[in-house]
Amino acid sequence: MTERTLSGIGVTPLSGVGTVVWYRPDADLPEPPAPEDVDEDAELARFEDARAAAEDELEAERERTAERVGEEEAAVFDAHVQFLNDPQITDGVTDAIEGGLPAEHAVQETFSEFVEQFENMGGRMGERADDLRDVRDRLVRVLSDGERVDLSSLPEGSVVVAERLTPSDTAQLDPERVAGFVTVTGGRTSHAAIFARSLALPAIVGVGEELQSVEDGTEVVVDGESGDLVVDPTDERKEAAAAAAEVDIRHESVETADGVDIEVAANIGTLADLGPAVDRGADGVGLFRTEFLFLDRESPPDEDEQYEAYVKALESFEDGRVVVRTLDIGGDKPVPYLDLPDEENPFLGERGIRRSLGPDADLFETQVRALLRAAASADGANLSVMLPLVSTVEELRAGRERFESVAADLDSEGVENELPEFGIMVETPAAAFMADRFAPHVDFFSIGTNDLAQYVMAAERGNERVSDLGDYRQPAVLRAIDATVSATEGEDCWVGMCGEMAGDPDLTELLVGLGLDELSMSAVTVPQVKAAVAETDTADARELAERVLQADTKAEVAEILTLDQ
Template sequence: MTERRLSGVGATPLSGVGTAVWYAPDAGLGPPPDPETIDADVERERFETARDAAREEIRAERERTAARLGEAEAEVFDAHVQFLDDPQITEGVEAAIDDGLPAEHAVDRTFEQFIEQFEGMEGRVAERADDLRDVRGRLVRALGGGERADLGSLPEGSVVLAERLTPSDTAQLDPDRVAGFATVTGGRTSHAAIFARSLALPAIVGVGTALRAVADGVDVVVDGRDGTLLIDPDEETRRTTAGEEAVEVRGGTVETADGAPIEVAANVGTEADLASAAERGADGIGLFRTEFLFLDRESPPGEDEQYETYRAALETFPDGRVVVRTLDVGGDKPVAYLELPDEENPFLGERGIRRSLGPDADLFETQLRALLRAAGAEAGGQLSVMLPLVATVDEVREARETMESVAADLESEGVAYALPEFGVMIETPATAFLADALVEHVDFFSIGTNDLVQYVMAAERGNDRVAALGDYRQPAVLRAIQTTVAAAQGTDVWVGMCGEMAGDPDVTELLVGLGLDELSMSAVAVPQVKRAVSETTVSEARELAARALAASTKREVDCLLTETTR
């Protein structure tokens, strides 16, 4: 057969080859019964029961996703819970029931109205329609007793083709079985694309209606680099593209074109992610999210369990650095067995280090014991401990005193330990402004751009209506980064970055120019960022950074970056 080619939007810098498998979610409901047969009170009760079931299902899926992919990806499910409780939606369903529709048809009709509204909007807001579809599907299944299609058990080597993939669809995909996916709709910022990058899955979105002509069972190549889907590829194409990455994996620390070393590390959320990070050439772990150890269980992990996990990370990178973030829960990161407050604005509430120095002090001390023991184990690697959501110097002092107290306890017990590197995440404007005072108390800073952006710009993460504001290329964000780096210059404090910005190769030159020593990201982006580093000259990078810092609008920054990537 002649090789055919379709084009869409490449979502990941990966390619894969496999067999096309079409995924079609639940079929339509069919016509509703005669309104005279409907008991509105019974249907409203059925709807409330379905909402409760869907809410629990979403919360469980959020925890699984946080553990597997990370907190940023899991946050999409917070919006799904909000849709369940949105008065416009619930009142719409109840009104439809009063009009004589059974609960499942009322849900279908009400959600369709909001889906059409979102799709009529522009940009990332339109992509929220898939979130509504996801919630609608859960409710309809709960009402009808149906089961969701199991995408986690597809035949090995499957390439999933679909009209669209919702967040819960994509979260099911197993990279060990699925060779990639392609969808008719979607954009690079869709949740399917974001999840694909976290899963390191070759993916193309927005192929268009031509994708529907691709039959089940044919061989296809998914090239997520340039957004190309090849149908019936010839043997040469299969041989050269099957399983290849867009960029060569580089082992060892990479240097700029003029010899400046930049550490390129990976963010991980589970112990299983360690091997993937090593395979993709990460120098170490720049963000080990420890929340996964505490989620989806009835009680917190003990000291020994945590010790074994941290030691495994050090053994995976015997010549590298492993930066472990202490427990970061509270607000938008619920843990079932902890008494977390119901806060009106959880992003500004009791979370991160605020809980570790308060109601979760016992958990904090247990975690520090495990970390200090791991640092003292003969596992190789440099262990570093990092505090989340710091806002004051006093918090850092108190945390350090706690660590020293834990060390004294281990010493008196005759338990082997070592003091790790000690640092803080720069994710609040307060720590950026106080960086010059914090350098006296820490060994490193790690800039968490995901939260830093939302706090600097007062633009909630995941809120599509303020997506343009919540962008790390905003001049105010760049200046907060520069303020942090400047405070560390001339000291022994190194500065890294572990937010989404670090994994964007289009801004690597800018970050080198700003003076970052380390960049940490999703493992799938490591090869690309290492290549970008090797192609960067420090003098030119500094010139780019100076021009970007002088910019007063995001548009000016975008134009500068476009010029450098041509």
Template structure:
């Protein structure tokens, strides 16, 4: 008899398949005989080197298949692998007569427990530690790794949890979906699922633990449901859930208001996915990926070619390129980045471009202004990240003028693209009128804007109720930006996660956004949603939401 287990939907996809359980801990031997301390230390050092090579290879594969942001999780794995406290704990265990395998298990036990006691993304660090621990144990014991890349076609993978290295192996052509007992929408497994286009439900709890291997189930990543022994109608609906209708044309609301639906990209692979999912253009081109996994910055020509190639992928669309945004959670090893107690409130974004990275900024501006003169360069827009003051914007635009003069003097072909500001700080909201007189557009980064408006970390589940863009303060900030932008002939877009949330689409349409930019996989649903929405009705909803004073009131309005 059919039954349904509810969790958190991670992807707007569904499919049907046959269950296979993944229990990696059961495949690892518990103990090995100890040799001499010298032998065990040598074994540990050899295992670390092998693990490092594996992690680096997986990082590169993930970067190519999924994206630079997602691949960055393996940097944390490398840090844990070389953590001096963990290394010292392993050494102590070996000196006490333990085999390297047992010493590794003991050394990782307390850190894993500590992270598990935390909330949000910090709790998910426990999965990263497990990943590194299991890798070392597997190498030390000579155990074979379970190859998740070779699962039978039509597999629905069930697991207590999936680590980054687990999820990065999954082949979307073989895996019809997965569900986990643990995890949330911001877990690595959920993020990878969205990037890979795999239906997924996370945090389904104990309700999936008694599903037997070989059982037919449906994974509905939209509803967040695992349907066990589905009937024929449910199977048919789920099977069609992979066949997403792609809308390649621009869309407008039922009452004729056009809204651009674009993609956020950070790798060449994501550009291809954006085209395949019907993106009108690129609403956020993260240039950081050009600077990563290398020993020195990319040249002007390398940057020019990457941008010109992206423009050619959208010959009739707009490509919004964000200038280099490092600092915070985006370190680049070969740049001088001093440790900061709170990097999100430190030297990042335009602050570095106007100071320590001024030469890199000018080189990037040269590449961008040359690309604006290329075959499809009239579609190029450039935005500056984390602008907090009018002075920062003025200095950035002065750099643009100076670069233009240099190009002119050198007789290099160039053009001036649109310039805009990424609105991420409360100060930018308050100074919106002054900023709008200087630029062509605003793009709202709701992840950071929510974090700064609500004074809350998106990594802390204890106060996750505050890190929610539906809060009245955040909605009113968005409304002000749209209002001021339009008053000064600036178009206004949104490139934060809020833009791709189907449950908030009508509200965003009502607030008057001209453009929404998101992960490619959500574009078809958002385009379909825009085409089914009345802007007049949406404006009424937005007006009611802006008048509300609590998030519960706004949630109730959205649920209606």
């Protein structure tokens, strides 16, 4: 048997060796009977029963996912319930039944039309098509009494291979038993990819139709870093992959080979992310996306609930820094109870600090109170706060003044409080251009490359059609980072990075060379980035950065960094 390699998109920097188990959940429906043979009332009733049963299943899976993976990932099941009850879709199914189709065929037909519509929209909306498919297949399975394929009790060492994996499929995978997964479709930001990172599973998505040629029972190596699926691997290949799978987790802080401290922290959305962050050796939290405390509920968390959450994060990292970002609502993060305006370009609209200083001023005040109190708690000395989407000095001043005036209010109420370290996200071109004017007013910058790349390149994040443009390796993005760091020279202002770029170990040397003091990422890549820091020599890194900054194109950047395009 000769070894061969298929290529896809690697979504976790982890490797696994195992045996292929094909997962094909969508069996074809039989031909429908003639319309006159369909009992309309009975089919309508079957559809209603199936909807209720599917909703019960979704609620159970939501709970299970919240426990095993995290609240943020569990939220996808709420979106499924919304689709299940969306009047436009349910009316469509009802009409199709009244037109003479049995319930399962009516569901298949109606949902498939909506799936197509969402796919045509592309970007984030395109990704919702996967959710719709998931709801459709669930309903069809319930209606046709299909057996649920049990992904949670696969033989140990299985590599799950599928056309696509829905969030409910992925949530069932047991990382103790599954060696990885590989899918025909999917992109870096698909739900399956996000789950893979949360579960720390080796995974490759978007391999394409060639994957169908890999049969059940075949031995494979899943290289989630390069995106290579090695079929019928040699013994040496398997041994190398098994060795690579054993990541060295460092719980102590890390310095470069020539002794420069670089903080390697984790990004968190909810408290469920704290465990993995600690387990994988993060020095602290470099980005607490507090908006996740506000999503998927009927009303905002009150001051005490927020205080508890911030203190919990601080307690998890007694010796490390916890950087809390104030509410970043709007853009692609809607909150139903806030009645956000319908905007043509929400990413360019009222989001982040713009809302906190405007329509969400009350919410902001509550959050600031909770943060000031948390800063005065036993572990509060390590708390830092930063404002999202700042683009003018006035916004920075106004944000800072809010902290000062709320602190004065708390003082007058006799409530213990403390002003924490204060910074801003650098994620707009305006902030990068004006960084020298911001620097004297802050203790730190944290560069959010996900948004910075989208705004510098005018390429919507999550829109696959422009993903090549929106890449953080574009020279213009690298120049924006360089300009930001250079603007802090001579100022007492450290610079971190909390976008996806910070978690790419292939770029660690470059980022150290550009002068970053801190890198924050999803917990899964913390060990790899720490290892890369330890191997870096800062003089070499600076020289590398200088060469990279001379590049005209992304291809040249990749060539200098010896990366795949």
